[in-house]
Amino acid sequence: MSEILQKVELAPKIYEMVVEAPRIASKALPGQFVVVMADERGERIPLTIADFDPRQGTLTMVLMVVGASSLKLSKLEVGDALHALIGPLGKPSEIEPFGTVVMVAGGVGTAPIYPIARAFYESGSRVIAIQGARSEELLFWTDRLASVSHEHIVTTDDGTAGRKGLVTEPLKELLEQDCEKTIQCVYAIGPAIMMKFCSLTTRPFGVKTIVSLNSVMIDGTGMCGGCRVDVGGQTRFTCIDGPEFDGHLVDWDLLMSRQKIYHEQEACSLERMMQELTR
Amino acid sequence: MNDKPSKMKRAKKPRVAMPEQTPEVRSRNFDEVPLGYSAEQAQAEAERCLQCKKPFCLEGCPVNVDIPGFIELIVEGEFAEAARKIKETNCLPAVCGRVCPQESQCESLCVLGKKWEPVAIGRLERFVADYEREHDLIELPDKAASTGKRVAVVGSGPAGLTVAGDLILVGHEVTIFEAFHKPGGVLMYGIPEFRLPKAIVEKEVDYLCRLGVRLELNQVIGKSITIDELLDEEGYDAVFVGVGAGLPYFMGVPGENLGGVYSASEYLTRSNLMRAYAFPEYDTPLVHGRTVCVIGGGNVAMDSARTARRLGAENVYIVYRRSRAELPARAEEVHHAEEEGIVFKLLSSPVEYLGDERGMVRQIRCQEMELGEPDDSGRRRPVPKEGAEFTVDTDLVIVAIGSGANPLLTQTTKGLGLNRRGYIVADDDTGRTSRQGVWAGGDIVTGSATVILAMGAGKAAAKDMHDCLCGERRSSARMETLQQPSLRSPVRDAT
Numbered sequence: 001m002s003e004i005l006q007k008v009e010l011a012p013k014i015y016e017m018v019v020e021a022p023r024i025a026s027k028a029l030p031g032q033f034v035v036v037m038a039d040e041r042g043e044r045i046p047l048t049i050a051d052f053d054p055r056q057g058t059l060t061m062v063l064m065v066v067g068a069s070s071l072k073l074s075k076l077e078v079g080d081a082l083h084a085l086i087g088p089l090g091k092p093s094e095i096e097p098f099g100t101v102v103m104v105a106g107g108v109g110t111a112p113i114y115p116i117a118r119a120f121y122e123s124g125s126r127v128i129a130i131q132g133a134r135s136e137e138l139l140f141w142t143d144r145l146a147s148v149s150h151e152h153i154v155t156t157d158d159g160t161a162g163r164k165g166l167v168t169e170p171l172k173e174l175l176e177q178d179c180e181k182t183i184q185c186v187y188a189i190g191p192a193i194m195m196k197f198c199s200l201t202t203r204p205f206g207v208k209t210i211v212s213l214n215s216v217m218i219d220g221t222g223m224c225g226g227c228r229v230d231v232g233g234q235t236r237f238t239c240i241d242g243p244e245f246d247g248h249l250v251d252w253d254l255l256m257s258r259q260k261i262y263h264e265q266e267a268c269s270l271e272r273m274m275q276e277l278t279r
Numbered sequence: 280m281n282d283k284p285s286k287m288k289r290a291k292k293p294r295v296a297m298p299e300q301t302p303e304v305r306s307r308n309f310d311e312v313p314l315g316y317s318a319e320q321a322q323a324e325a326e327r328c329l330q331c332k333k334p335f336c337l338e339g340c341p342v343n344v345d346i347p348g349f350i351e352l353i354v355e356g357e358f359a360e361a362a363r364k365i366k367e368t369n370c371l372p373a374v375c376g377r378v379c380p381q382e383s384q385c386e387s388l389c390v391l392g393k394k395w396e397p398v399a400i401g402r403l404e405r406f407v408a409d410y411e412r413e414h415d416l417i418e419l420p421d422k423a424a425s426t427g428k429r430v431a432v433v434g435s436g437p438a439g440l441t442v443a444g445d446l447i448l449v450g451h452e453v454t455i456f457e458a459f460h461k462p463g464g465v466l467m468y469g470i471p472e473f474r475l476p477k478a479i480v481e482k483e484v485d486y487l488c489r490l491g492v493r494l495e496l497n498q499v500i501g502k503s504i505t506i507d508e509l510l511d512e513e514g515y516d517a518v519f520v521g522v523g524a525g526l527p528y529f530m531g532v533p534g535e536n537l538g539g540v541y542s543a544s545e546y547l548t549r550s551n552l553m554r555a556y557a558f559p560e561y562d563t564p565l566v567h568g569r570t571v572c573v574i575g576g577g578n579v580a581m582d583s584a585r586t587a588r589r590l591g592a593e594n595v596y597i598v599y600r601r602s603r604a605e606l607p608a609r610a611e612e613v614h615h616a617e618e619e620g621i622v623f624k625l626l627s628s629p630v631e632y633l634g635d636e637r638g639m640v641r642q643i644r645c646q647e648m649e650l651g652e653p654d655d656s657g658r659r660r661p662v663p664k665e666g667a668e669f670t671v672d673t674d675l676v677i678v679a680i681g682s683g684a685n686p687l688l689t690q691t692t693k694g695l696g697l698n699r700r701g702y703i704v705a706d707d708d709t710g711r712t713s714r715q716g717v718w719a720g721g722d723i724v725t726g727s728a729t730v731i732l733a734m735g736a737g738k739a740a741a742k743d744m745h746d747c748l749c750g751e752r753r754s755s756a757r758m759e760t761l762q763q764p765s766l767r768s769p770v771r772d773a774t
Contacts, residue, residue, distance in 0.1 A: 023498075023503055023504065024503065027502070027503065027504075037460060041554070041560065041561045041562055042562050043553070043562040043563045044460075044553070044563075068562055069562055072562070083460065084460035084496070084497050085497060086458065086460075086497045086498075086499060086503070087499070087502065087503065088502060088503075089499065089502055218545065218548055218549065218553065218563075219458065219459065219548070220499075221458055221499055221502075221525070221685065221687055222525065222526050222685050222686070222687060223525045223526070223527070223544055223548070223685065224527065224542060224544050224545035224548055225527045225529065225541075225542040225544065225545055226541070226542075226545045228529075228536055229536075230536060235529060235531070235535070235536060240685075240686065240687060253638075254536055254638070257538060257637065257638030258536070258538060258638070260538075260637070260638075261538040261539070261566065261639070262564040262566075265558065265559075265564035265565075266564065268559060269558075269559050269562060269564070272559050
């Protein structure tokens with residue numbers, strides 16, 4: 001079960017993994033996530049579904065190495081099996097044929113945004129994709145995203161590819177130029193800080209903005225409440241009420257402080273694992 | 280009749296105490312607190328039983344264990360036989376011997392208790408189950424011939440395991456679906472190691488697997504597969520839903536989302552299931568506190584407080600809004616907690632949590648309460664004492680005020696009647712729901728309760744499922760009355 005069929009290093013510390021998961025693949029919808037465990041002692045971590053193929057019975061995930069658990073996962077090779085793979089979890093994206101949707105992907109956010117963009121593209125919406133990364137070497141799936149969008153804008157912080165700057169800049173310009181109000185929805189997926197600033201950018205324009213939150217969670221089924229977030233003054237669970245929420249209503253500072261609860265332990269864990277690997 | 284006087288003499292003897300780790304030692308380890316009876320101790324205690332002709336203790340057992348029967352076998356030294364006697368009606372004796380509230384069930388009805396101390400039925404149950412397991416004497420009972428019927432059990436907690444254990448013996452094919460990566464439900468993620476060693480739960484589950492029960496882990500029914508699909512596409516003839524309550528309550532007071540404020544479910548799941556107490560050998564971290572406040576007064580609150588103590592907390596407080604008399608936890612748990620130095624701040628309720636610049640909890644502001652008129656539960660309602668507040672510095676808060684109904688499964692199942700709080704409406708005697716072919720029991724029907732009540736519900740459902748599967752009763756007959764979901768539901772309401 002959950003055997004890794006394919007593993008590609010997309011960029012430094014970013015891996016694409018295709019795993020065997022027929023049941024999940026047959027059920028998965030854009031916007032949903034899975035919970036994975038690398039081994040018996042591993043943490044349960046949520047990963048957004050980057051792609052799925054019901055006919056092949058496969059699921060694609062993109063993983064960025066940020067801590068011990070993602071490092072451990074990245075060390076699994078083709079033929080290895082995940083200790084646990086649970087899903088699909090969370091509510092799927094609501095795909096309606098909006099006039100124009102802007103899909104903003106920051107960093108590894110490209111992976112979860114791709115199936116959503118594809119679904120909108122297939123629904124008949126006009127899709128404008130903005131894909132940002134720190135620099136060219138960290139960009140991946142540009143062709144894939146371009147293939148499901150009518151317009152594809154690339155930005156890098158250092159200007160090594162596409163336009164130099166942050167994703168919020170072209171986003172703002174698109175909204176300013178949109179005199180006829182054809183842009184009915186903006187999706188922003190990436191690091192919390194990037195989603196926060198995308199939401200701040202769209203707010204003055206009053207355009208619906210959907211974000212996909214990456215809270216810390218254990219079960220992914222509503223049992224622990226570790227993933228709670230404040231949305232519009234109400235406590236919501238990312239795992240069962242989300243992961244997608246109205247970006248204008250999310251308490252970003254709370255989300256970011258809750259993402260850092262285990263900062264010290266994670267550093268200790270990572271250091272320990274690095275030592276084990278170099279031994 | 281000759282031995283009657285001597286029997287009475289034995290009965291008057293005090294209960295045989297069970298040796299346990301001293302509080303100083305045990306509050307620094309996760310090993311089990313009570314150490315269990317020796318064979319001699321068990322026999323001495325068993326001899327206190329009067330072997331009543333009309334045993335009242337039986338009436339207090341939700342799963343009808345033949346209590347005098349198994350105790351008599353202990354007197355005779357037939358320990359493994361005694362365990363098998365229990366297993367005729369209870370597939371989890373090692374668990375029940377540890378976590379059942381015997382003092383309010385079988386033992387509360389023991390005639391000896393009227394004048395002296397009741398027979399220590401729970402300790403004896405634990406002894407024989409441990410004896411059978413530790414001496415490798417577990418034998419598989421005979422199974423009935425295959426009926427060709429397939430049953431899906433959703434959730435591998437006490438209710439689900441009981442259903443599986445009963446139905447596999449009568450010849451059905453049983454598959455248990457579990458959302459976590461380990462089976463056992465609350466026995467695994469909720470109850471701590473020092474109260475219920477996980478190796479014992481694993482062994483009890485293993486027993487069911489050896490009987491032929493299939494386990495499918497990592498399957499979230501309602502997401503990975505729906506109940507409709509189990510019945511319509513995957514060929515199951517009946518489904519039992521025993522998923523537990525599984526949606527932690529919070530109080531909704533300011534600051535409750537600060538870092539270091541956990542639901543008891545999360546705190547205990549991290550520690551028990553994910554073994555965060557062994558971090559960094561295990562990867563899951565946990566916030567540690569020097570001063571810990573646990574909100575609530577039930578068994579889960581005691582488990583959380585005692586876990587925090589073992590993880591090194593210097594000061595652990597139980598903050599409970601009513602008085603000592605209303606504490607819902609078992610007396611034994613309260614006693615153990617107090618022995619371990621846990622301090623009870625009674626008639627107190629948090630009104631706000633205050634944090635530091637990193638968003639971690641640092642202080643809790645509490646309101647003092649007093650008891651007013653009785654509420655719906657019959658207990659006196661706590662009311663705020665005006666102007667009486669206090670603060671406690673704290674670096675970890677565990678909210679243990681109960682759980683509500685998890686919507687994942689119930690929302691994706693067509694025709695499943697729910698009450699207004701989202702629990703499944705099921706018949707008390709049979710576990711039947713409004714949906715044909717679907718039975719339910721345990722916390723997802725009653726709200727948070729005990730392991731043994733869930734097992735009792737599983738037992739009742741298993742019997743009715745078996746009758747229906749074998750065509751002895753038509754399941755549709757009483758289904759119609761169940762369409763009105765107010766029928767004997769714990770909360771009176773309709774969907």
